[in-house]
Amino acid sequence: MAIQDDFTIDYVNKRIYHSSGTTIYTVNALYSYLQNTFDEPEQMDDPIPMSAQTPTEYTLINGWFMNEAREGSPSRNCFEFLKGGAVKTDGQNGEIQILTLSSSGYTNAVATDIGKTVKDDGADTGPLLDYDNTKRKWWIRSSSTIASGSTMTITSGTGAGTASANSSTGEQLWANIYTLGSIEEDLTAPAGQKQQIYIEQNGARIFSGTEWWPEGGESATTRHIDILLKVKEAGVEIDGAQITVFLRHYQSQPTESNPADLYDHFSIDLSSGGRNAVPLATANDLNNTSYQSTVSGYNDITIAFVNGTINYSAINGSFPSFQTVTGSSSGATGIVLKQTSTSGSGTLTLGNVVGTFQNGESISGGGVSATSSSTLTEAYKMPKAFEQGSEYNYSVIINCAGRPLSQVYEYLKYVTRIGSTFTMYPTIYPQGGPLYHTTKQGQLYIRAHEDTQTTPTNTFSPVKASPFGTFAGGKFFGAQGVWIENMAASDIQNFQLIDSDGSTRTPPNKQSITITNLLSDDRVAVFRTTSGTTINKAMYTAGAGNNTGNTTFVVNESIAVDTPASGVIRIVDTSDTTNTREKRYTYTSWSGSTFSGLSPALDRAYTQTEDTAYVPFIDTTASGTSVSVTVIYTTDRTILVRVRRYTPTAILPFETTGTFGSTGYSTSAIRTVDSIVS
Numbered sequence: 001m002a003i004q005d006d007f008t009i010d011y012v013n014k015r016i017y018h019s020s021g022t023t024i025y026t027v028n029a030l031y032s033y034l035q036n037t038f039d040e041p042e043q044m045d046d047p048i049p050m051s052a053q054t055p056t057e058y059t060l061i062n063g064w065f066m067n068e069a070r071e072g073s074p075s076r077n078c079f080e081f082l083k084g085g086a087v088k089t090d091g092q093n094g095e096i097q098i099l100t101l102s103s104s105g106y107t108n109a110v111a112t113d114i115g116k117t118v119k120d121d122g123a124d125t126g127p128l129l130d131y132d133n134t135k136r137k138w139w140i141r142s143s144s145t146i147a148s149g150s151t152m153t154i155t156s157g158t159g160a161g162t163a164s165a166n167s168s169t170g171e172q173l174w175a176n177i178y179t180l181g182s183i184e185e186d187l188t189a190p191a192g193q194k195q196q197i198y199i200e201q202n203g204a205r206i207f208s209g210t211e212w213w214p215e216g217g218e219s220a221t222t223r224h225i226d227i228l229l230k231v232k233e234a235g236v237e238i239d240g241a242q243i244t245v246f247l248r249h250y251q252s253q254p255t256e257s258n259p260a261d262l263y264d265h266f267s268i269d270l271s272s273g274g275r276n277a278v279p280l281a282t283a284n285d286l287n288n289t290s291y292q293s294t295v296s297g298y299n300d301i302t303i304a305f306v307n308g309t310i311n312y313s314a315i316n317g318s319f320p321s322f323q324t325v326t327g328s329s330s331g332a333t334g335i336v337l338k339q340t341s342t343s344g345s346g347t348l349t350l351g352n353v354v355g356t357f358q359n360g361e362s363i364s365g366g367g368v369s370a371t372s373s374s375t376l377t378e379a380y381k382m383p384k385a386f387e388q389g390s391e392y393n394y395s396v397i398i399n400c401a402g403r404p405l406s407q408v409y410e411y412l413k414y415v416t417r418i419g420s421t422f423t424m425y426p427t428i429y430p431q432g433g434p435l436y437h438t439t440k441q442g443q444l445y446i447r448a449h450e451d452t453q454t455t456p457t458n459t460f461s462p463v464k465a466s467p468f469g470t471f472a473g474g475k476f477f478g479a480q481g482v483w484i485e486n487m488a489a490s491d492i493q494n495f496q497l498i499d500s501d502g503s504t505r506t507p508p509n510k511q512s513i514t515i516t517n518l519l520s521d522d523r524v525a526v527f528r529t530t531s532g533t534t535i536n537k538a539m540y541t542a543g544a545g546n547n548t549g550n551t552t553f554v555v556n557e558s559i560a561v562d563t564p565a566s567g568v569i570r571i572v573d574t575s576d577t578t579n580t581r582e583k584r585y586t587y588t589s590w591s592g593s594t595f596s597g598l599s600p601a602l603d604r605a606y607t608q609t610e611d612t613a614y615v616p617f618i619d620t621t622a623s624g625t626s627v628s629v630t631v632i633y634t635t636d637r638t639i640l641v642r643v644r645r646y647t648p649t650a651i652l653p654f655e656t657t658g659t660f661g662s663t664g665y666s667t668s669a670i671r672t673v674d675s676i677v678s
Helices: 027-038 292-298 405-414
Strands: 007-010 015-018 050-054 057-061 086-090 096-100 117-120 123-132 137-141 151-154 173-180 198-201 226-233 242-247 264-269 275-279 302-315 324-327 333-339 346-354 362-365 368-372 382-384 392-394 396-399 427-429 449-451 469-472 475-480 482-485 495-498 510-516 523-531 567-572 582-587 589-591 594-596 612-614 618-621 627-632 637-645 651-660 665-668
Touching: 007 027, 027 050, 027 057, 086 226, 096 123, 173 242, 198 226, 264 275, 292 405, 302 333, 302 427, 405 469, 405 475, 475 482, 482 495, 510 523, 510 637, 567 618, 618 627, 651 665
Parallel strands: 057 086, 173 275, 396 482, 427 449, 475 495, 510 665
Antiparallel strands: 007 015, 050 057, 086 173, 096 137, 117 123, 117 151, 123 137, 173 226, 198 242, 242 264, 302 346, 302 368, 302 396, 324 333, 324 362, 333 346, 362 368, 382 392, 469 475, 510 627, 523 618, 523 637, 567 582, 567 612, 589 594, 637 651
16 A cells, blocks of 8 residues: 555545554655655645654644644555654744633534534534544634633534633644664564553553554564654643653563563654654563562562651550551541551651641551641651661652562562553652652552752662562562561662662671470570670660569660670579579560560669679570570670470480571581489
8 A cells, every 4th residue: 555545635624544454654754745746737726734843853834734633444544554753833923723611511523523613612623634532622724812711612523512712822842762772572472462662741651451552463573653742732841741651561471481570661743753763671580480470469468658757635545566557537548657656646757648637637547546736748758777777768668478589579560561551759859849748550560759959959770670679599679769678578678779868788697596406395595695604794884764564674885786686684682692693584675775575574773883793695494396586686696505304205405505607607506315313
């Protein structure tokens, strides 16, 4: 077929439309066809429709119109069947009106309405050139503005409705984009599962699921595209003529031999029109081989975007981790990421906020409620810290639900794949402010925080291959502002993060001390030593205020970072010469120089600087075949291991020394039966 068979010229209405075929032509081919047609004697009385500025830049002139709505079969949208150049208009301003009609009472226009006169409250305006019933949009050749609220009909036609706003007029621009680069092809995939490039414009995926590219569709030999895209309408750029081109391929059943791909995207400003290269590069992702049907089941993973803080005047406890809460009067919802107190007044940090929380309403969830004393103050980051580490800011808090990071990674790719409508809640800092949070589909998500100010306060670097972070060598590398927690114990060190301010953060080196070959009820202890088998019982000296009945114990020194998060503290009353001078207490937590949650409460007052205390790595009764503790490694520690058992069957006391080093420590108790004890 030739171009003259697929494009039709309507001389009466000065319009060009696509009338048949599926061939995609260059704009130069259309221009050449028009020039060849309009130099014929019969057309010498007609104005020329198109001029050329360069081999890739063309202008629709003399009031000529090209149809762009996707109505009919084949589509009348000329621009879907063109490539290789840009088209702008010169002469439509004040001559062609673009009108949007209300949904209420709208009657679809039909193909035979084109060319018929449109009436504005009964008065003739001009012929209908094009229509889009989905958007309830008409193109009318008229020099007069049509007022909002006007009743619109078509003489001897079908379409009708009420203008929802004043009509607009002005020039149009269709820029040309084409992709290049190395794309991992998946041409053997079943129909509907091949790579599909898609485009975000003005916050939405355009032509979602009905993209006409790539050329040849399922039979295409390449995924690259070469298309025209409207970026200016009625003299106004659509979202500043900015678009983002995506390629995020995650087939439904990837395998080791045909895994899902690493992602890519590219943002570009098309305000200059012309022909624009869009580089895209994808490759096999060997860490993404699980079926979508499997990964979709990992939805116990929570992705929470920091959206702001709200004050409360009263609260009746502690919200469960990642608890969803609801405002009693507003119906607003959010996820609690932090609270500053469990009674009295304080502040909640909320994520994934939907709606507007009200001052004075009850915010409740998980059996806990708080009375708000403010509305939401927008924020895009909150402090988080590794165990016993310094706090740094993060913007997305991910609860891994105890899953391995390999599964977490696949889930994060799943919710950002093509077609994903999973809701993200990123924040935006626009020029002139204020900061606000919005929603974005997963398939369009790029980063946790956008700063579009002329002088940005904080620019987040995107990770194109996978927007929440990548995975390599069994390790997760988070994107800027992404914090992860509650991962599988085997992965507590297998990640690296970048805080919201752009600094790389690595988790502490947590190592285990493990004693094996045990039986339930074995007594097990691992002490720090000063040398040989001498236990270091003076690790700390008592601070002030350690009084009878206290459930805290304060020491003068900073507690060693490699102290177990919870365990046993032994306190020595150095002035007591009896066998009660040393008392054993369990503690639930520690911070700075204070051990908290002591049980039992202190049975005496301890003398400041005189009395001492020490904390074994392990001090417990076994409940199984092994005992283990995981602590932060800071430096090598000499240790003494003891295992004792009197209850049947008694064993001779086992004792050995060793060193807890950067790779941990493990030993197996020797169980020699004590045949003499009775």
